[in-house]
Each structure stands twice: as C-alpha cells, then as structure tokens.
Amino acid sequence: EAEVAQSPRYKITEKSQAVAFWCDPISGHATLYWYRQILGQGPELLVQFQDESVVDDSQLPKDRFSAERLKGVDSTLKIQPAELGDSAMYLCASSRTSGSYNEQFFGPGTRLTVL
Amino acid sequence: AQSVTQLDSHVSVSEGTPVLLRCNYSSSYSPSLFWYVQHPNKGLQLLLKYTSAATLVKGINGFEAEFKKSETSFHLTKPSAHMSDAAEYFCVVSPNFGNEKLTFGTGTRLTIIP
Numbered sequence: 001e002a003e004v005a006q007s008p009r010y011k012i013t014e015k016s017q018a019v020a021f022w023c024d025p026i027s028g029h030a031t032l033y034w035y036r037q038i039l040g041q042g043p044e045l046l047v048q049f050q051d052e053s054v055v056d057d058s059q060l061p062k063d064r065f066s067a068e069r070l071k072g073v074d075s076t077l078k079i080q081p082a083e084l085g086d087s088a089m090y091l092c093a094s095s096r097t098s099g100s101y102n103e104q105f106f107g108p109g110t111r112l113t114v115l
Numbered sequence: 116a117q118s119v120t121q122l123d124s125h126v127s128v129s130e131g132t133p134v135l136l137r138c139n140y141s142s143s144y145s146p147s148l149f150w151y152v153q154h155p156n157k158g159l160q161l162l163l164k165y166t167s168a169a170t171l172v173k174g175i176n177g178f179e180a181e182f183k184k185s186e187t188s189f190h191l192t193k194p195s196a197h198m199s200d201a202a203e204y205f206c207v208v209s210p211n212f213g214n215e216k217l218t219f220g221t222g223t224r225l226t227i228i229p
Contacts, residue, residue, distance in 0.1 A: 003158075004158065040221065040222075041221055041222070042205050042207075042219025042220050042221050042222055043159070043205075043219050044219070045216055045217065048216075056216065091158070091159070093158075093159075098215065103161050103164070104161075104217070105158075106151075106158035106159040106160070107158050108156060108157060108158045109158065
C-alpha cells in the first residue's frame, strides 16, 4: 500500500539553527500539505501545494519558514532560524487533488525538539 | 469561519463496551465532516467522512458517526471497543467550497481498559 514518506522521523536542534524536513507524497498525488501539530492540539495547516504552486500559505510564518515543491513531487519544509516555540510534530499529507471530497493521506511526521 | 469542539480530552472504556466520542462543529456553510485516528508513531488515518449524503456514516473498524444538523454534532460511536482502538481521535470540519481547508479539533485520547 502506497504511503507518504517523511524524514527524518525525529530532529533535535538548538535555537537559531536551521532545520529541514522532507516529504515524498503518494505517487500521482497532485496536492501536498504541510501541517504543524503542537502537543495537545490538532494539526494546523502551514502550506498547501497544487503541483509545484503554493495555493495557501496564509498560516506559514514566512519570516523563518519556507517550503518548496520544485518538480511538483517531493517537498521540503525549512525553518531558519529555529525558535523554542517551533517544537512540534510536522506532518505531511497528500491527496489526488484538492477538495474535501479527496482523502488526505498523512505521513508519520517529523518530531522537532528545539533546545 | 469554521471550528470544531471535541467535548472530552480523554475517554476511558472497558474492552467490549460501547465507545462515544463527542464532537460539535460550527460552520457558516454546509460542511464536510471527518473523523481521523492517530496511533502512536503512525500517521493520521481517515476513519469516516460526511459530505452531505446520508447522515449516518459508516467507517472502518466498526466505527460510525451521525450528522445532526439541529444539534451541530457529529459524534463518533462504536458498539464494542477493542484494545486496538486505543489512540487519539480528531474531529475535522471543512467547507464544501472554496479552499476546503481542514480544521481539526484538539483531539480525544481513547484508552481501553482490559
């Protein structure tokens, strides 16, 4: 069964350092999402791609966060510099296309700890 | 604007007894509603979804949910709990148009007592 792959699974870094997370969606899925899940809360959308284009990054802290999906396949989310408040689980999801009728499939996530 | 409220942060039931996880939603428009489950160290998995068809929705692993517009509720139920049901459950709302962004509740942790 096809799955969304994410790496690394765990990342510990010090504040002010740069970190990057990678996501490989299910083959053929045009829409890719990055979510942040703070402990004890539900996931919150950071950025949504349709193919290689960003369609929603309204909740992405653009002063320190960036995301790209250059070839419309895999994607990288970067934080520079990391802050203590960035400690969270970062989830990637993909769907065949956009729209609530299309199920989003989630990867296992990257747990980030900022010291 | 849209939001969901999961009324219980923790629910404990004995194995073999019914499960009820409560969710109320708020949406300016007719919504789509979902329940996702998150097992430890696993990705979120869709249990079931309501998208304006039948109000009683059946999902995987014996779970079902009923959409009640008058009560703005979408409670998740299962007749008989199994040990493997222990996980975090999220109620999710999305509008049926526009960017169709998912809004998650804060989650309910389900514990199964042997």
